Amino acid sequence: xxxxxxxxxxxxxxxxxxxxxxxxxxxxxxxxxxxxxxxxxxxxxxxxxxxxxxxxxxxxxxxxxxxxxxxxxxxxxxxxxxxxxxxxxxxxxxxxxxxxxxxxxxxxxxxxxxxxxxxxxxxxxxxxxxxxxxxxxxxxxxxxxxxxxxxxxxxxxxxxxxxxxxxxxxxxxxxxxxxxxxxxxxxxxxxxxxxxxxxxxxxxxxxxxxxxxxxxxxxxxxxxxxxxxxxxxxxxxxxxxxxxxxxxxxxxxxxxxxxxxxxxxxxxxxxxxxxxxxxxxxxxxxxxxxxxxxxxxxxxxxxxxxxxxxxxxxxxxxxxxxxxxxxxxxxxxxxxxxxxxxxxxxxxxxxx
Amino acid sequence: xxxxxxxxxxxxxxxxxxxxxxxxxxxxxxxxxxxxxxxxxxxxxxxxxxxxxxxxxxxxxxxxxxxxxxxxxxxxxxxxxxxxxxxxxxxxxxxxxxxxxxxxxxxxxxxxxxxxxxxxxxxxxxxxxxxxxxxxxxxxxxxxxxxxxxxxxxxxxxxxxxxxxxxxxxxxxxxxxxxxxxxxxxxxxxxxxxxxxxxxxxxxxxxxxxxxxxxxxxxxxxxxxxxxxxxxxxxxxxxxxxxxxxxxxxxxxxxxxxxxxxxxxxxxxxxxxxxxxxxxxxxxxxxxxxxxxxxxxxxxxxxxxxxxxxxxxxxxxxxxxxxxxxxxxxxxxxxxxxxxxxxxxxxxxxxx
DNA sequence: GTGAAAGCGCTAACAC
DNA sequence: GTGTTAGCGCTTTCAC
Numbered sequence: 242x243x244x245x246x247x248x249x250x251x252x253x254x255x256x257x258x259x260x261x262x263x264x265x266x267x268x269x270x271x272x273x274x275x276x277x278x279x280x281x282x283x284x285x286x287x288x289x290x291x292x293x294x295x296x297x298x299x300x301x302x303x304x305x306x307x308x309x310x311x312x313x314x315x316x317x318x319x320x321x322x323x324x325x326x327x328x329x330x331x332x333x334x335x336x337x338x339x340x341x342x343x344x345x346x347x348x349x350x351x352x353x354x355x356x357x358x359x360x361x362x363x364x365x366x367x368x369x370x371x372x373x374x375x376x377x378x379x380x381x382x383x384x385x386x387x388x389x390x391x392x393x394x395x396x397x398x399x400x401x402x403x404x405x406x407x408x409x410x411x412x413x414x415x416x417x418x419x420x421x422x423x424x425x426x427x428x429x430x431x432x433x434x435x436x437x438x439x440x441x442x443x444x445x446x447x448x449x450x451x452x453x454x455x456x457x458x459x460x461x462x463x464x465x466x467x468x469x470x471x472x473x474x475x476x477x478x479x480x481x482x483x484x485x486x487x488x489x490x491x492x493x494x495x496x497x498x499x500x501x502x503x504x505x506x507x508x509x510x511x512x513x514x515x516x517x518x519x520x521x522x523x524x525x526x527x528x529x530x531x532x533x534x535x536x537x538x539x540x541x542x543x544x545x546x547x548x549x550x551x552x553x554x555x556x557x558x559x560x561x562x563x564x565x566x567x568x569x570x571x572x573x574x575x576x577x578x579x580x581x582x583x584x585x586x587x588x589x590x591x592x593x
Numbered sequence: 594x595x596x597x598x599x600x601x602x603x604x605x606x607x608x609x610x611x612x613x614x615x616x617x618x619x620x621x622x623x624x625x626x627x628x629x630x631x632x633x634x635x636x637x638x639x640x641x642x643x644x645x646x647x648x649x650x651x652x653x654x655x656x657x658x659x660x661x662x663x664x665x666x667x668x669x670x671x672x673x674x675x676x677x678x679x680x681x682x683x684x685x686x687x688x689x690x691x692x693x694x695x696x697x698x699x700x701x702x703x704x705x706x707x708x709x710x711x712x713x714x715x716x717x718x719x720x721x722x723x724x725x726x727x728x729x730x731x732x733x734x735x736x737x738x739x740x741x742x743x744x745x746x747x748x749x750x751x752x753x754x755x756x757x758x759x760x761x762x763x764x765x766x767x768x769x770x771x772x773x774x775x776x777x778x779x780x781x782x783x784x785x786x787x788x789x790x791x792x793x794x795x796x797x798x799x800x801x802x803x804x805x806x807x808x809x810x811x812x813x814x815x816x817x818x819x820x821x822x823x824x825x826x827x828x829x830x831x832x833x834x835x836x837x838x839x840x841x842x843x844x845x846x847x848x849x850x851x852x853x854x855x856x857x858x859x860x861x862x863x864x865x866x867x868x869x870x871x872x873x874x875x876x877x878x879x880x881x882x883x884x885x886x887x888x889x890x891x892x893x894x895x896x897x898x899x900x901x902x903x904x905x906x907x908x909x910x911x912x913x914x915x916x917x918x919x920x921x922x923x924x925x926x927x928x929x930x931x932x933x934x935x936x937x938x939x940x941x942x943x944x945x
Numbered sequence: 946g947t948g949a950a951a952g953c954g955c956t957a958a959c960a961c
Numbered sequence: 962g963t964g965t966t967a968g969c970g971c972t973t974t975c976a977c
Contacts, residue, residue, distance in 0.1 A: 248954055259964045264956060275962055297714045298653045299954035302969050307650060312694070317682065323675035330669065330696050339714065342664070342694035344682050362649045362691065469876060501880045523877070524821060528853045530882045600970055611948045616972060627946055651970035654953050 247293050256283055267295055301363070309339045310366040310551065311359035315347040319467075321494065321521050321540060322370065325392065328544025329368060336552055338365070345372060347433075347466070353378035360385060366551045369401075370394055373436035390551045392543055395437040395562060402554060403562035404547045406538040408438050411567030412445025412490070415518045415536050418569060419488045420453045423578030424516060427455075428486035430475045430496045432467040442492050442520070461486060464496065472499025480507055487516060487578060494521035497533065512576035522570055532572035539565055599645050608635055619647055653715070661691045662718040662903065663711035667699040671819075673846065673873050673892060674722065677744065680896025681720060688904055690717070697724060699785075699818070705730035712737060718903045721753075722746055725788035742903045744895055747789040747914060754906060755914035756899045758890040760790055763919030764797025764842070767870045767888050770921060771840045772805045775930030776868060779807075780838035782827045782848045784819040794844055794872070813838060816848065824851025832859055839868060839930060846873035849885065864928035874922055884924035891917055 249267075253260045258280060265274050266284040287293070301307045310333055314322040326342065333340050341359060345352035349372045356378060359367060366388040371379065376398040382389055383400070395403040419427050429446050432439045447457050460482070464475040472491060476499065479486055491497035497519035504515055511517050511531040519526075522537035542565050550563070601619075605612045610632060617626050618636040639645070653659045664681055666674040678694065685692050693711060697704035701724045708730060711719060718740040723731065725746040732751065734741055747755040771779050781798050784791045799809050812834070816827040824843060828851065831838055843849035849871035856867055863869050863883040871878075874889035894917050902915070 249956095250954075253964095260955080261957080261964060261966095262962085265963095268956085277962065280962080294709070294713045296654075296954050298650060298659060299969090300956075302648075302650045302654050302953090302971090303955045303957090305969070309693075316679070317669075318672065318676045318679040320670070320672055320675065323672065323678075324670045326675075326694065327668070327670040327696055330694050334695075339693045339695070339710070341661075341691045342678065342682050343686075343691075344679055357646075358691070361646045495876070498876050498880060505880070524847070524850050525875070525877045525881065528850060528857070528882060529877065529880050530884075532882075601972095602970075605948095612971085613948055613973080614946090617947095620972085629946065632946080648970050651953090652972075654955090654969090655971045655973090657953070 247291060248296065252284070252287060252293065256287060258284070264295075305363075307363050307365055308337055309341060309362070309364045310368060310548075311341045311343060311356070311362075311364040312368045313343045313345050313352060313355050313359075314370045315345050315372060315467075317342060317344045319495065320523060321538070322393075324540035325370070325544045325547075328541045329548055332545045332548035336548065338548075338552070347372050349375045349378070356382065360387065366390070368392060368547050368551060371396060373433065373438070388551050388554065390547045390554075392547050393438060397437065402550050404543050404550060405438065405562060405564060406543070406567050407564040408441035408567075409445040409448070410564075411520065411536045411538070411569075412442035412492075413449045414445075414567075414569050415520075415534075416446045416449035416490055417453075418534075418571075419490065419516065419518060419575060420449060420455065422516070422575050424488040424575075425453075425455050426461070426484060426486040427488045427490055428461045428463065428479050430472055430479075430489055430491045430500060431462055431464045432492045432496070434465065439492065446490060464492075467493040467495055469495045469499040469502075472496030473503045474499070476500040476503035480504075480509070488575070489515055489517045491517065491519040494519060494523050494535075496520075501529070512574050516575040518569075518575060522568075526570075527572060529574075531574045533574045534572045535570045537568045537570050539567075599643055600648065604636070604639060604645065608639060610636070616647075657715075659715050659717055660689055661693060661714070661716045662720060662900075663693045663695060663708070663714075663716040664720045665695045665697050665704060665707050665711075666722045667697050667724060667819075669694060669696045671847065672875060673890070674745075676892035677722070677896045677899075680893045681900055684897045684900040688900065690900075690904070699724050701727045701730070708734060712739065718742070720744060720899050720903060723748060725785065725790070740903050740906065742899045744899050745790060749789065754902050756895050756902060757790065757914060757916060758895070758919050759916040760793035760919075761797040761800070762916075763872070763888045763890070763921075764794035764844075765801045766797075766919075766921050767872075767886075768798045768801035768842055769805075770886075770923075771842065771868065771870060771927060772801060772807065774868070774927050776840040776927075777805075777807050778813070778836060778838040779840045779842055780813040780815065780831050782824055782831075782841055782843045782852060783814055783816045784844045784848070786817065791844065798842060816844075819845040819847055821847045821851040821854075824848030825855045826851070828852040828855035832856075832861070840927070841867055841869045843869065843871040846871060846875050846887075848872075853881070864926050868927040870921075870927060874920075878922070879924060881926075883926045885926045886924045887922045889920045889922050891919075 249260045249263050253263050263284050266281050271281040312329055330340050343355045352372055368390050370393045373394040373396055376396040379399045389401045391401050391403045393405050450457050463478050464471050489500055491500055518534045520536045522535045526533040526535050601612045601615050605615050615636050618633050623633040682692050695707045704724055720742050722745045725748055728748040728750040741753045743753050743755045745757050802809050815830050816823050841852055843852055870886045872888045874887045878885040878887050
């Protein structure tokens with residue numbers, strides 16, 4: 242644009258005013274400091290003409306505030322986190338913040354490293370979807386005095402505010418639905434064992450079974466991660482069992498995709514041979530070879546709430562996790578099994 | 594951690610050395626400046642014990658370098674861009690950069706605003722997937738002297754380096770494939786008209802038709818955006834036509850989802866009634882009610898190349914767009930139509 | 946081997 | 962109404 246980069250000082254010199262005045266005008270404090278309209282115009286005009294805006298880095302340093310937040314997610318290519326990221330970016334920008342996107346690849350050391358670097362970068366806040374197995378690096382964080390909000394997953398050892406779906410309730414409803422359709426041999430294809438999200442869902446699963454007096458079989462709970470491959474492996478394992486489960490409860494969209502792949506390889510059909518319910522609603526769920534019954538989470542809400550909590554919360558550490566409701570979306574991946582009759586009162590609302 | 598935040602000066606005082614020395618040690622320049630091992634150890638130990646790292650913002654200001662890059666995409670919740678974002682974040686971090694995630698919502702003014710703010714934030718580089726209809730704000734950018742790389746879409750008026758799929762070739766192969774399966778009434782459900790990505794695909798589509806001496810019908814090219822709803826509307830429109838197209842070539846994953854919805858509503862089946870090929874391979878493509886034949890793009894490569902180009906390119910403006918090959922993934926959404934025989938030599942490799 | 950001091954560009958307390 | 966100036970925390974030139 243111009244030979245030498247502009248700055249407040251140069252502008253002040255050129256305009257014959259002081260740096261202070263330029264700064265004030267540019268920050269919209271002209272009125273507040275009773276700067277004459279003439280001076281204000283002069284500065285504004287110049288800035289506009291030369292397309293000048295103050296150096297943010299200098300402001301950041303001076304004000305000890307960067308207007309940035311760090312977002313760390315396990316996998317941004319997972320549509321679930323992509324939606325959350327979108328919502329967070331949106332909400333943050335409305336508040337004048339930019340967000341650093343970081344992908345931890347579900348690896349705790351990477352997560353710890355990212356957090357360290359973000360702090361070094363002086364982000365004003367941190368939104369984490371932690372891997373969730375180890376909390377030592379998070380405990381460290383507590384003393385840094387920087388606002389932190391956890392999303393999706395949490396850790397018992399840590400007392401940051403949490404925004405997540407009501408995983409217990411979502412799982413409970415899904416499994417209850419399966420039971421009402423006559424299923425008793427219900428497998429659970431889990432995500433990462435030991436993480437709060439996973440455990441809440443498992444508890445919902447178990448609770449539903451127990452209430453129906455169906456024994457909880459440990460070997461019906463399989464899997465180690467939320468990925469596609471894991472769903473595939475878990476299914477291979479489950480299909481070998483005798484008696485075989487009649488229904489799969491998959492704890493993520495990717496797991497269910499892996500399960501579908503394995504089921505197809507075995508020439509089996511959903512729901513004729515295997516009934517299925519999957520966590521995470523997806524745009525394509527309705528168009529799968531068998532439209533999938535899903536437990537929908539509201540990513541928009543999770544993201545929005547997380548930012549609001551981060552930016553507005555007066556108490557740095559909230560106590561109660563903010564649990565957002567899920568919704569069971571009924572399609573046709575669950576077969577009604579005859580021999581069970583149970584009561585038939587409607588429990589869930591339809592959609593789609 | 595400690596009462597008053599540490600900084601170089603305080604450390605220097607406490608250790609009885611100068612700020613310079615502390616800075617040098619912490620930057621690994623101890624050897625270079627022949628600092629005594631004793632001093633070095635003293636500083637290092639202190640830093641480690643107090644978990645001290647230099648304030649990045651201050652460094653940024655001093656060095657006029659932020660080690661950040663801005664990423665602007667039209668929709669981060671679109672799996673296509675989510676994958677690219679992941680790849681970019683990864684590659685960038687390997688190079689020591691952080692990335693600001695920005696979602697333009699396919700809105701040019703928003704895009705322009707974001708770019709302005711990112712420049713103010715002094716990002717070291719910009720990776721843009723531009724909306725692609727208006728280039729005025731990008732022309733502006735040219736003079737800022739900041740490295741810019743465009744991905745996915747480009748603009749004729751602008752001369753930034755571009756990394757994208759070979760859209761012409763991808764479309765050409767897909768449509769040729771349809772033609773070889775006997776289709777002549779092939780509709781194209783396009784994205785945003787006037788954008789290079791869209792036009793390249795349209796040209797590939799037309800070229801394939803022309804080579805087969807099939808007339809190009811303007812009213813067979815429908816749609817205005819890459820979204821699901823647009824695919825739905827376009828399909829409604831196409832299904833009303835007489836004669837009806839026998840094949841749909843959809844220019845995005847979301848468009849094809851919308852098309853599937855409309856087709857289902859009309860009680861039609863893929864591929865019996867309508868054959869389909871969709872741009873963008875997706876994990877679920879194989880599990881749709883009819884496994885979808887797709888044109889796969891390599892998002893990983895796009896992201897990686899973009900970062901490399903951005904960070905390594907000596908010439909600020911590259912000339913030739915970097916075109917990455919696509920791959921046709923054959924599944925079963927294309928029906929063979931009898932009355933056409935054509936030659937049968939194999940043209941494409943299979944996968945999945 | 947080490948240090949003093951200038952300055953990156955900005956804001957704000959304090960003057961007048 | 963406007964200006965002077967002291968830093969924010971760091972790097973680096975130049976000096977010894």
